[in-house]
Amino acid sequence: MKEIELKYGCNPNQKPSRIYMEDGGELPVTVLNGRPGYINFLDAFNGWQLVKELKEATGLPAAASFKHVSPAGAAVGLALDKTLARIYWVDDLGELSPLACAYARARGADRMSSFGDFIALSDICDEDTARLIKREVSDGVIAPGYTDKAMELLKAKKNGNYNIIQMDPSYVPARIERKQVYGITFEQGRNELDINGGLLSNIVTKNQTIPKEALIDMKIALITLKYTQSNSVCYVKGGQAIGIGAGQQSRIHCTRLAGQKADNWFLRQAPQVMGLQFVDGMGRADRDNAIDVYIGEEYMDVLADGAWEKIFKVKPPVFTREEKRAWLDKMQDVTLGSDAFFPFSDNIERAHKSGVKYIAQPGGSVRDDAVIECCDKYQMVMAFTGIRLFHH
Numbered sequence: 001m002k003e004i005e006l007k008y009g010c011n012p013n014q015k016p017s018r019i020y021m022e023d024g025g026e027l028p029v030t031v032l033n034g035r036p037g038y039i040n041f042l043d044a045f046n047g048w049q050l051v052k053e054l055k056e057a058t059g060l061p062a063a064a065s066f067k068h069v070s071p072a073g074a075a076v077g078l079a080l081d082k083t084l085a086r087i088y089w090v091d092d093l094g095e096l097s098p099l100a101c102a103y104a105r106a107r108g109a110d111r112m113s114s115f116g117d118f119i120a121l122s123d124i125c126d127e128d129t130a131r132l133i134k135r136e137v138s139d140g141v142i143a144p145g146y147t148d149k150a151m152e153l154l155k156a157k158k159n160g161n162y163n164i165i166q167m168d169p170s171y172v173p174a175r176i177e178r179k180q181v182y183g184i185t186f187e188q189g190r191n192e193l194d195i196n197g198g199l200l201s202n203i204v205t206k207n208q209t210i211p212k213e214a215l216i217d218m219k220i221a222l223i224t225l226k227y228t229q230s231n232s233v234c235y236v237k238g239g240q241a242i243g244i245g246a247g248q249q250s251r252i253h254c255t256r257l258a259g260q261k262a263d264n265w266f267l268r269q270a271p272q273v274m275g276l277q278f279v280d281g282m283g284r285a286d287r288d289n290a291i292d293v294y295i296g297e298e299y300m301d302v303l304a305d306g307a308w309e310k311i312f313k314v315k316p317p318v319f320t321r322e323e324k325r326a327w328l329d330k331m332q333d334v335t336l337g338s339d340a341f342f343p344f345s346d347n348i349e350r351a352h353k354s355g356v357k358y359i360a361q362p363g364g365s366v367r368d369d370a371v372i373e374c375c376d377k378y379q380m381v382m383a384f385t386g387i388r389l390f391h392h
Helices: 038-058 082-087 098-108 127-134 148-155 212-226 251-267 284-294 321-328 346-352 368-377
Strands: 003-006 017-020 029-033 062-067 070-076 117-121 138-143 163-167 176-181 184-189 232-237 240-246 334-338 356-361 381-384
Touching: 029 148, 038 062, 038 070, 038 117, 038 138, 038 163, 038 212, 062 098, 070 098, 070 212, 082 098, 098 117, 098 127, 098 240, 127 148, 148 163, 212 232, 212 240, 212 334, 212 356, 232 251, 240 251, 251 321, 251 334, 251 346, 334 346, 346 356, 346 368, 368 381
Parallel strands: 117 138, 138 163, 334 356, 356 381
Antiparallel strands: 003 017, 029 163, 062 070, 062 117, 070 240, 176 184, 232 240, 232 334
8 A cells, every 4th residue: 555544643633644655655564454543653653663673682572562652661572470470460361472471561561551552563463462462452553464363363352443553574764754843844864773782882880790681671771762752761670661751851750750660560569569359350450550559659549448448359558658668679680771861860869769770871961970970889880872862
């Protein structure tokens, strides 16, 4: 197809709307089912680029969960332990394929943000991945292909209207990209920066040791940031983004936002949360919402008399601030990436509270010395990439 007509643009009043190739060529995508919209395609194409690069950088299947043109989660296909399988609500599905593990991680790290996502998969969607997708609230999926069984499962979603897009994996975009704002055309070279080990070789801290696992996490952080609305900061652990702070005007607010999401990811693994007894028949999204409130500052919204009985079989005790801090102190070896330099050491102080040990950032601030000194105080390892990763 040379163009696809869309129902409308970002909003229902923005018509007409379509996607097409400026050179008149064939689109590199095929809509196999449903009718994707303008924002769906924005999420799909950004997500595809992210997972394609993750696969190339790590050699592992990759998945991304996109919402409003920023990733809510991104991960590679490492096996899930029993704890992660439980907090991602996939422990009933048995052993999952590597691609399904990647999506379980991408979806599960920040389930509040991933609700109603658009999914990107680096590999052909298999039955395991489709089974996982089928039962989650999602707008659609893009992948290089689908097995027959996967297509059967996915076509059953949304009364047969689930958006399924196939991407041509051999497609190479033009090196110059353009977009219009207020009728004015912007043109730039595509950001084709290769995120590799060489980019992380300039280690500026006293601690110079980056394990293989942390190097993979650094690549995941930087590639995720490459497709995240700036300013942006990304926390990664164990092959998956666990906290993404996107689109904030202040970098410390990015660091705090992403750090709070990373903290919530770890708090979900605490015995106080793992032991919650929900009433029978309660859906995954409702459980996610209840957990989010329970571990937050508004916990009485789910613990007050007349409220808890609708959520829990047994009223749980308050998860106190002191108990949460004691649990979070166990979070270690987290990786942090930033799309531009840290201008103040307050970002490092906040990162330390979420167990950050490894940092990748461009460097180049007039206060680099203070930032490095703060890293050295906590025996962190920090690499200066020399490369900014703004995305707008």
